[in-house]
Amino acid sequence: MLQWREHLLRTPVLYQPRTLEEARKLKRELGAKAVYAAGGTLLRTLWENGTAALPEALIDLRGVAGLSGIRHEDGHLYIGALTELSVCRSRGEIAMASPALREAARGIAAPSVRNLATIGGNITCGNGDVLPALLVAEAELAVSGPDSNPWVPMAAWLADRWSSTYDPETIVAGVRLPAASARNELGGRRFEVYRKVGRREAFTPSLVTAALAGTIGEDGVLRSVRIAAGGGSSRPHRLERAEALLEGRRFSAELMSSLSEAVHEEYAPSGDAFATGAYKSKTAANLIAAELWRLLHPREDSPEQPV
Ligand SMILES: Cc1cc2nc3c(=O)[nH]c(=O)nc-3n(C[C@H](O)[C@H](O)[C@H](O)COP(=O)(O)OP(=O)(O)OC[C@H]3O[C@@H](n4cnc5c(N)ncnc54)[C@H](O)[C@@H]3O)c2cc1C
Structure with a gap:
């Protein structure tokens, strides 16, 4: 237990470059011995839980010109x-x-x-x-x-x-x-929503994240639909088959059902200690179908209306 934490007692050398070129040059010279650091919040977690060893050097990006604003x-x-x-x-x-x-x-x-x-x-x-x-x-x-x-x-x-x-x-x-x-020049009712499901209600790492954007025309037709899913350690990606299914279509119960199936098939994350891949995939499908349903049936008392 103590052994894997011993590295936390070391202090890495801190470099504070002022330009991108300087930062990249340091990384080139130091290689795997150095890592870039910004807020340090993810790095800290990796060191503390033993996923990554404390490096010999940190290249602090916070003083680098051009990265702010x-x-x-x-x-x-x-x-x-x-x-x-x-x-x-x-x-x-x-x-x-x-x-x-x-x-x-x-x-x-x-x-x-x-x-x-x-x-x-x-x-x-x-x-x-x-x-x-x-x-x-x-x-x-x-x-x-x-x-x-x-x-x-x-x-x-x-x-x-x-x-x-x-x-x-x-x-x-x-x-x-x-x-x-x-975006507003494109006409129609633009929407863009995001949902996260974690292991508890708040202050939790994600199991599944899903985002959805597009427009709903006055004729109720969906256009330029973009869907993405991710969460946990999975690689986030666009769900292009599910997007194509919705393009140019109006709401119908069959469409919702096909959408849910398409997301379930297209989003296939790995399982982890907390949830199986099948659970995450099904959750993404449910989140996306539920959000689309809500967008196509807006209620006046809904906390979030399309943008
Ligand atoms: C208690 C806690 C809860 C958290 N919950 C969540 C959560 O719910 N969801 C979530 O997504 N994350 C979560 N995180 C992780 C982390 O806070 C975020 O991912 C954060 O945005 C990382 O930003 P940072 O500036 O702290 O990155 P750092 O820790 O400084 O760096 C993270 C990685 O990015 C590299 N890096 C940083 N900036 C750059 C850059 N500009 N160019 C190239 N490489 C760069 C670093 O080398 C490192 O590999 C949590 C962390 C903590 C401590």
């Missing part, structure tokens, strides 16, 4: 990687651009953790709870520089992140979302 540019809302989850939860422009991201941030950990934890750290770990929200919000990432061109679509970046060729020097500089004004 929230701003409108080119029809998008840009959120720097160092933006804390508490800020993602409270800033009106983020809620306007992506209600799902706001809701995802709201459900992560407790306020004390959210005040330190960054959106960049949540994205970079590859299975953070914000990822399904960013997938349906059509987010794009600036990787290794705020001016990286082209912007990398979230789904493409995630595929790379989970591949064996992922470059460990990669720094996520920020994320951008289509601004609310750009």
Whole structure:
């Protein structure tokens, strides 16, 4: 017991680079001996539960220029990687651009953790709870520089992140979302929702997370539907077959039933100590079908109306 905690008594060397180039150079030179650190909240958990050893060096990203700030540019809302989850939860422009991201941030950990934890750290770990929200919000990432061109679509970046060729020097500089004004031009009733199921009601790691976005025309037809699921240690991803099933369709009981089956088939996470893969898949199917039902049958007293 004491043996695996011994490493926690060591103090890693702390590097505080000022530029992305400097940070990447340090990582290149130090290799696996060093890890990037932002809020440190996930890293701390990994060290404390023995999932990862305390490294010899930490490369603190918090002083790196260009990783902070929230701003409108080119029809998008840009959120720097160092933006804390508490800020993602409270800033009106983020809620306007992506209600799902706001809701995802709201459900992560407790306020004390959210005040330190960054959106960049949540994205970079590859299975953070914000990822399904960013997938349906059509987010794009600036990787290794705020001016990286082209912007990398979230789904493409995630595929790379989970591949064996992922470059460990990669720094996520920020994320951008289509601004609310750009989305509203498309017409129809826009919706974007996010749901998390954990092991208890609040302050819990996720078992399943699901996000859903699109528009409902005045004729009741669903368009541009985007669905994503994730949760726990599973890789979040878009459910493209389920999306295609809904495209151009109106509500019917048969459609809901086919949707539930399609999600169950397409989302196949692994089980863990707390829930089987089948339970997670069924939960995702139920969450998504229930959310769509609610959106297509809005009640005036419903706490959340489509955006
Ligand atoms: C009590 C508690 C509860 C939690 N509950 C949840 C939860 O419900 N849902 C959830 O998703 N998470 C949860 N977490 C995990 C964690 O808080 C979040 O994932 C958080 O967003 C991580 O951000 P951070 O800035 O602290 O990342 P860090 O811990 O600093 O880093 C996390 C990883 O990302 C890398 N990294 C960080 N920033 C960058 C960057 N810009 N570019 C490249 N690499 C980077 C680091 O090297 C490290 O591998 C919880 C943590 C705690 C302690």
